[in-house]
Amino acid sequence: MSILMTFRIALKALNRNKMRTVLTMLGMIIGVGAVITMVALGRGAQATIEDQVKSAGTNLINVNAGNFQAAGVRQGQGMATTLTADDAAALRDVPGVQYVAAGVNSRGQVIAGNQNWSTRIEGTDVDFPDIRVWPVRYGMFFTQQDVNSAAKVAVLGSVVADTLFGPDVDPTGQIMRIRNQPFKVIGVMTSKGQGSFGQDQDDTIFTPYTTVQKKLQGIQHINNISVSSVTANTAPVAAAVGEVLRARHKLGPGDPDDFMVRTQEEIASVRTETTRTMTTLLAAIAGVSLLVGGIGIMNIMLVSVTERTREIGLRLAIGARGKDVLLQFLVEAIVISLFGGLLGIGLGFGLSAAVENFFQWPTSIPPNAIGMAFGFAAATGVFFGFYPARKAAGLDPIEALRYE
Amino acid sequence: MAVISVKDLVKTYIVGEVTVRALRGANMDVEAGEFVAVTGPSGSGKSTLMHILGCLDRPTSGQYLLDGKDVSRMSKDELAAIRNIKIGFVFQGFNLLSRTTALDNVELPLLYNGGSKMKTAERHRRAMDALGSVGLADRYHHYPNQLSGGQQQRVAIARALINQPSIILADEPTGNLDTHTSVEVMGIFQRLNIERGITIILITHETDIAEYGTRLVRFRDGRIQIDQQITNRRDAAKELAALPPPEPDLPNEPADVVPADHLGGVS
Ligand SMILES: Nc1ncnc2c1ncn2[C@@H]1O[C@H](COP(=O)(O)OP(=O)(O)OP(=O)(O)O)[C@@H](O)[C@H]1O
Ligand SMILES: [Mg+2]
Numbered sequence: 001m002s003i004l005m006t007f008r009i010a011l012k013a014l015n016r017n018k019m020r021t022v023l024t025m026l027g028m029i030i031g032v033g034a035v036i037t038m039v040a041l042g043r044g045a046q047a048t049i050e051d052q053v054k055s056a057g058t059n060l061i062n063v064n065a066g067n068f069q070a071a072g073v074r075q076g077q078g079m080a081t082t083l084t085a086d087d088a089a090a091l092r093d094v095p096g097v098q099y100v101a102a103g104v105n106s107r108g109q110v111i112a113g114n115q116n117w118s119t120r121i122e123g124t125d126v127d128f129p130d131i132r133v134w135p136v137r138y139g140m141f142f143t144q145q146d147v148n149s150a151a152k153v154a155v156l157g158s159v160v161a162d163t164l165f166g167p168d169v170d171p172t173g174q175i176m177r178i179r180n181q182p183f184k185v186i187g188v189m190t191s192k193g194q195g196s197f198g199q200d201q202d203d204t205i206f207t208p209y210t211t212v213q214k215k216l217q218g219i220q221h222i223n224n225i226s227v228s229s230v231t232a233n234t235a236p237v238a239a240a241v242g243e244v245l246r247a248r249h250k251l252g253p254g255d256p257d258d259f260m261v262r263t264q265e266e267i268a269s270v271r272t273e274t275t276r277t278m279t280t281l282l283a284a285i286a287g288v289s290l291l292v293g294g295i296g297i298m299n300i301m302l303v304s305v306t307e308r309t310r311e312i313g314l315r316l317a318i319g320a321r322g323k324d325v326l327l328q329f330l331v332e333a334i335v336i337s338l339f340g341g342l343l344g345i346g347l348g349f350g351l352s353a354a355v356e357n358f359f360q361w362p363t364s365i366p367p368n369a370i371g372m373a374f375g376f377a378a379a380t381g382v383f384f385g386f387y388p389a390r391k392a393a394g395l396d397p398i399e400a401l402r403y404e
Numbered sequence: 405m406a407v408i409s410v411k412d413l414v415k416t417y418i419v420g421e422v423t424v425r426a427l428r429g430a431n432m433d434v435e436a437g438e439f440v441a442v443t444g445p446s447g448s449g450k451s452t453l454m455h456i457l458g459c460l461d462r463p464t465s466g467q468y469l470l471d472g473k474d475v476s477r478m479s480k481d482e483l484a485a486i487r488n489i490k491i492g493f494v495f496q497g498f499n500l501l502s503r504t505t506a507l508d509n510v511e512l513p514l515l516y517n518g519g520s521k522m523k524t525a526e527r528h529r530r531a532m533d534a535l536g537s538v539g540l541a542d543r544y545h546h547y548p549n550q551l552s553g554g555q556q557q558r559v560a561i562a563r564a565l566i567n568q569p570s571i572i573l574a575d576e577p578t579g580n581l582d583t584h585t586s587v588e589v590m591g592i593f594q595r596l597n598i599e600r601g602i603t604i605i606l607i608t609h610e611t612d613i614a615e616y617g618t619r620l621v622r623f624r625d626g627r628i629q630i631d632q633q634i635t636n637r638r639d640a641a642k643e644l645a646a647l648p649p650p651e652p653d654l655p656n657e658p659a660d661v662v663p664a665d666h667l668g669g670v671s
Contacts, residue, residue, distance in 0.1 A: 005515055016503050314499045317460055318563065319488020319516040321481050397460045401499065 003331075006324075010331040017304075021336060024300045027293030028340025028380070029347055032373045034286035036348025039369045041355065042279025044362035046272060052194060053268040055201075059098070060131065060264040061238045063091075063225040063245070067257050081221040082258040085209070087248055088125070088225045094244055096229050096237040101125035103224040104212040110205060112164040112176035112185075119160050120204045121178065123212030124226070129189075131228045139172035139187030142208050150210040154178065155187040159202040178205065179216055234263040293340070294380035301333050301388035312392050313400025326393035333385020334378060341377025345370055405472055406433040407571060407603050408457060413466035415452050415626075426452040427463065428626035436570070439597045440605045441614035441634070444623030450607045451575055453623075457605065458493050458573045459483040488516050492564025496576035498556045500548040500563075507531050507544040510562045517567055534562040538592055554585030561592055572596065574606040578613055584647060590616045591640030616640055 014021045066080025088102035104123035109116065128134075129141050138161075142153050154176065156164070165171040171185045192201045213219050229237040242261045249258055305312070312325055352363040415427040426449045434440055442450050455461040456468060459475060468475045470486065478486070487493070500509045510531040514522065535541050538558035548556055557577055564572055574593065578586035594616055596602045608614050615638045622630035 002521060009515070012504075310499070311501055314501065315512070315516075316484070317458070317487060317493055317499075318513045319484050319567075321484040321516070324516055398455050401460075401495070 006327050006331045007335070009328055010335050013332055014335060020300060024297055024336050025340035025343065027296035028337050028377060029344040031290030031293035032341045032344025032377055033347030033351060034289050035283055036345060036365060036369060036373055037351040037355065038282035038286045039279060040348065040352040040363040040365045041361060042275060042282060043364040043366055045275045047364050048362050049268060049271050049275060053264055055192060059229040059232055059234055061227040061229060061234055061241060062262050063227065063241060064260045065221065065223055067260050082249065083222050083225060084220065085222055087245060088222065090244055090248060091225060091227055091241055094237065094240045096231070096240065097227055098230045099127035099131045099228045101127045101131055101226045102209045102222045103226060104209045104217070104222050106212050106216055108179040108216065110160065110164065110176060110178050112174065115164045117160060117163050121212060121216065122204050122206050123209035124206055125209060128206065131226050134192060135190050136187045137190045138170040141187055147208040147210050150208060150214045152181060152183045152211060152215060153186045153207065154183040155189060155206040156185060157189050157202040157204040158191040159200060160205055161188045181215060234265065238263050290376065290380065294384040297333055297336055297381065298384035298388060301329060301385055305329065305388045305392045309395065309400045309403040312395050313397050313403065316395065316397035317401060322393040326389045329389035329392045330382065330385050333389065334381035337377045337381030341374050344377065345373055407436045407471060408434040409469040411467040413453065413456065413468065414464045415456065416464045426626055430626065430628055432621065432628060432631070434603060434605065436603055437601045438603055438619055439617040440619045440621055441617035442605060442607045442621045442623065443609065443611065443614050448623040449626040450623050454573055454575050454607060458491055459486050488513055489567045490569055490571060492569040492572045494560050494564050494572065494574035494577045496579040498560045500556055500559055502548055505545050505547060506535060506540060506551065506559045509559055510534050510566055512563060513567050530566060534566045537565065538562045554581050554588060557581060557589055558592065571603045574604065576607050576609065578608060586613060587640050587644055591644055594640050
């Protein structure tokens with residue numbers, strides 16, 4: 001019997017029991033739909049991270065004070081006092097280094113007019129806009145002069161500017177208060193969105209690091225150093241940076257680093273890895289529902305074989321060969337799973353779109369996931385359809401005809 | 405040479421501790437063109453023999469030659485091909501596929517005979533021919549549950565005819581039918597036997613039905629007790645012409661033409 005004919009017979013048989021067919025398909029639809037949605041969510045998260053990595057700046061190397069990975073130097077990040085402005089200055093001479101900015105972080109209450117806001121205060125250096133590839137929207141970034149004199153000048157992130165002075169208002173020249181000290185607003189950054197740890201990068205105020213050290217916190221050390229390398233090959237530059245700092249800190253060969261050097265890629269890869277693991281886990285859980293759907297098909301096919309024993313007996317009696325019957329039932333299972341798979345893909349697209357719309361979570365469906373879901377659906381049909389089909393094909397015609 | 409030749413055919417069933425000896429050495433030769441009526445008490449092994457002759461079952465021992473070929477040497481697929489092309493089987497319980505039209509039911513054996521490579525129109529034409537030869541051409545689109553018992557049995561006969569078999573085996577084909585319908589169905593068998601020369605072996609409980617055949621075989625306890633030619637064979641066509649027409653079984657449809665009519669319309 002030709003395969004086309006077999007398909008037609010299978011469709012007829014499935015059509016005779018529409019309700020059951022649809023319910024059986026439902027398992028497949030939900031399974032495939034769940035897998036697609038989960039993969040779409042995971043891929044969307046991954047794509048977001050990649051975007052954030054790009055927005056964080058190119059060829060970026062971060063140096064943080066302290067080293068939470070090394071035993072013995074276990075200090076909280078930000079608590080360590082191992083980095084100084086001189087360390088940062090020394091890094092400018094490391095081959096391959098383009099920009100360097102010392103950083104001191106703080107938080108505080110800021111006031112302008114009757115507006116009040118609590119935000120991050122990031123003390124940094126003049127290279128900052130170049131390192132982060134982040135242009136100024138209004139006014140200008142602070143100068144070396146401001147850094148040297150620890151001037152009370154502030155460059156606002158767009159969220160802070162919008163909150164304090166209203167959107168699309170140029171606040172340069174205005175006076176605001178940071179921790180009750182008057183600062184002059186000299187610029188506003190363009191909007192950048194989420195950073196690589198999900199924080200809102202625009203909810204920040206930038207001032208010279210010296211200002212944070214002397215006017216706000218009264219400290220000598222700095223928290224971190226941002227370095228950008230000339231080329232994208234950051235690893236050797238990061239190593240050289242580490243060597244210079246070890247030498248400056250007079251660390252012996254066995255001593256652990258009292259700082260941490262990480263390239264942007266390393267930071268990103270950890271997060272990407274985490275997200276990938278999550279995606280795999282979610283897809284695996286969704287895969288279980290696909291498996292359950294497959295078992296559902298087997299269950300129904302077994303019921304169907306039993307129910308249609310007399311039909312099978314008759315077909316055998318009028319000349320169907322074992323393999324004709326096998327193929328007929330196998331094709332029925334495959335038709336159910338493929339149709340279910342197809343509808344499941346549709347459901348996956350719908351669910352992903354819904355999630356994206358309602359929760360503002362980015363999703364992205366990779367084309368090979370569709371192929372895989374479809375292939376997996378077909379494989380489920382063959383795998384779970386084979387046993388019932390073989391059972392049908394192995395029936396004895398006389399006993400099957402006599403079956404009540 | 406005999407079309408069918410069985411020697412010392414034995415079939416034993418073992419159910420738990422009990423051994424049922426359904427056939428205890430049956431011997432029979434059937435020549436081409438014969439119409440053998442098989443009778444005998446219930447449980448005497450008639451159906452068992454029929455299933456073996458129809459290649460649906462294998463004997464425990466003994467020999468079965470079909471056209472001189474030993475059936476026991478054939479593979480499962482070869483047996484399937486014989487059931488498909490060479491032998492048409494008609495069951496007491498019709499065994500039509502439900503929710504499947506008469507036409508589709510009749511076409512079914514074609515699907516297992518390379519008929520799927522046949523054009524759909526050609527398959528339909530052949531199925532319509534077969535339905536026509538049992539007088540049901542106008543009911544091709546009906547489902548089994550829309551047909552009377554006699555009509556269903558005629559669809560089953562059409563199905564047995566579709567691959568133009570040389571042998572028809574019928575196990576109590578009139579067992580579920582009333583007298584008038586039985587005569588109709590026997591008329592079809594007689595016509596196929598006489599006009600097309602198809603060899604027929606037919607099981608029946610009723611001695612008067614047996615008289616439509618050319619030869620009578622009587623079973624008893626798994627053996628053939630009587631095997632004789634029928635001297636004054638009955639003629640179903642003539643008897644039907646003499647009988648009053650039955651009430652139409654589907655009142656709103658005048659389609660169920662009296663058999664005398666369709667007997668004339670042989671394709
Ligand atoms: N599958 C089976 N398993 C066990 N015993 C069986 C089986 N099929 C038939 N028999 C037994 O074999 C014997 C012959 O059965 P068979 O069906 O050939 O009788 P029969 O002559 O056709 O009877 P009837 O006129 O009632 O149809 C019976 O005793 C029956 O119980
Ligand atoms: Mg019987």
